[in-house]
Amino acid sequence: MTRSLTPLPTALGTHFSVAAAADRGVKQGRLRAADLETPFYGVRMLARDVADDDEPGxxxxxxxxxxxxxxxxxxxxxxxxxxxxxxxxxxxxxxxxxxxxxxxxxxxxxxxxxxxxxxxxxxxxxxxxxxxxxxxxxxxxxxxxxxxxxxxxxxxxxxxxxxxxxxxxxxxxxxxxxxxxxxxxxxxxxxxxxxxxxxxxxxxHFVRCDSWSPRESLTRHLLVTNGLPEPVLNNDFFDENGGHLACLDMAYPKYKVAVEYQGRVHGVQYSRDIERIERLRADGWIIVQVSSELFNEPGVLIRRVHDALCARGWRG
Incomplete structure (x- = not known):
């Protein structure tokens, strides 16, 4: 029969000093239990049970x-x-x-x-x-x-x-x-x-004030340090009737070329992203979508953006 652990005083919170626990009557044996970690000398914190698909960053x-x-x-x-x-x-x-x-x-x-x-x-x-x-x-x-x-x-x-x-x-x-x-x-x-x-x-020299995610920043840095022009960041774009098309991660409005980083999305958001990309293409935009797989092939990513810009008249 497994013996249940004595609950800790709620006032201690998720991390606390051994001295604070002793002041609240917690015994030394309780501080050695498996539900507590010792990250630093004289400190305990609650052990975190993390599922394999929920690993902390x-x-x-x-x-x-x-x-x-x-x-x-x-x-x-x-x-x-x-x-x-x-x-x-x-x-x-x-x-x-x-x-x-x-x-x-x-x-x-x-x-x-x-x-x-x-x-x-x-x-x-x-x-x-x-x-x-x-x-x-x-x-x-x-x-x-x-x-x-x-x-x-x-x-x-x-x-x-x-x-x-x-x-x-x-x-x-x-x-x-x-x-x-x-x-x-x-x-x-x-x-x-x-x-x-x-x-x-x-x-x-490359820090900007309109980047919304680290992957956008890393992608932009990769492109501009490999000879491609600097894109405008997270601007809203509209069709000829004033309808909102999208706020684009990275765009070259002169050439109607956009670079969009696609994270892991599901369900409704995935459907919305598909429709957004289709509206942009119908309006004449070339969209280079950057997945995590493409991000890990920088040469391919650079070539795709380069080719899209050249197809619209850019001469680097």
């Missing part, structure tokens, strides 16, 4: 570990680097290192413990609170990512931070303030010596 893993570390944070500590980017909601590539980046304002010593990468930080680094966590602000965070990300992903994260939520046909959250501006990213890069500064400055 790198951002979610980092956010979970960031919140788990919160009970250990001091007033001189803040989250930084990839951990701060994840807390800000930025897209990140697949990573195998789940350790939490913690920066500590000098002259205090950075933490040195299992599961943590400690950094020494200047008192001038701007710090904000997001979801209850002290983190470096978006621009300062982006300027630390030259250590770990390549140029295309630096562009994608920069695009995320600098997105302007413009008014438009059916657009959500119009008027929401962007998290950063390109000039703020540049100021952060130039504020001190940076690891990966050359990559950051190269990426900054």
């Amino acid at each position: 790198p951002e979610e893993i980092m956010r979970r570990h960031a919140h788990a570390y919160a009970p250990r944070m001091r007033e001189v500590d803040f989250l930084s680097h990839c951990t701060a980017a994840a807390v800000h909601g930025a897209p990140l590539p697949f990573v195998t290192d789940p350790r939490v980046h913690v920066s500590t304002v000098r002259p205090a010593r950075a933490p040195r413990t299992r599961g943590v990468i400690g950094h020494s930080a200047s008192p001038t680094v701007p710090v904000v609170v997001v979801s209850g966590l002290r983190v470096s602000d978006p621009a300062a965070t982006w300027a630390t990512l030259g250590e770990s990300l390549d140029v295309p992903w630096l562009v994608a994260v920069g695009d995320y931070f600098c997105r302007i939520w413009r008014e438009g046909y059916g657009r959500p959250n119009a008027g929401r303030q962007s998290l950063a501006t390109p000039s703020q990213l540049a100021d952060a890069v130039n504020s001190c010596r940076r690891v990966g500064a050359a990559k950051l400055r190269k990426a900054l």
